[in-house]
Amino acid sequence: QSALTQPPSASGSPGQSVTISCTGTSSDVGGYKYVSWYQQHPGKAPKLMIYEVTRRPSGVPDRFSGSKSGNTASLTVSGLQAEDEADYYCGSYAGSNNFVFGTGTKVTVL
């Protein structure tokens, strides 16, 4: 299984929105509703931000939202704040009890 494809970087000014894409295949992203997104600050463990494409765990701001169209999932961060600067990884169930992560996107708040 190959890693899901994400853009290496994305950026936006405070208060703006940024959208990160996550492209897979019909065997992973396109085939299941189990796409998740993780935020990772330097030297820290990843944190779950979105699961099952659109659902937010308790405590995650509603500025974070997820969607999916075909084989591509997206994470949108609205009203960017300085603390949103981090690496973001998508992940997807890939069938047959396998899981695959994305290549990661570094989000910079300008």
Place this chain on the structure above:
Amino acid sequence: QVRLKESGPGLVTPSQTLSLTCTVAGGSTSSGGYYWSWIRQHPGTGLEWIGYIYYSGTTYYNPSLKSRVTISLDTSKKQISLKLISVTVADTAVYYCAFSPGYNFDYWGQGTLVTVSS
């Protein structure tokens, strides 16, 4: 809230076996419907799913690592173990354990860096 902590040697010699333990607090490893996972992150790069073990003991592994990996569960000690045999420098990474109520990783340990070097 589930809390996880990884432990084990920080340095492993090439061709030897990497052994790590994840200790769980605030939750039960014998509760139904949950998966306990191992994930690694090579220095400066992305995440790689290693595998997970269901509360019943059934295991599932990344096909690329399947021949070298064993994940086990000790419910009495609330510990999940990872063994990776025949390691090379390419296995140098931060290793995380994670709790999964479904097909996502809800809680993560702090991670432990394992360096493979002679």
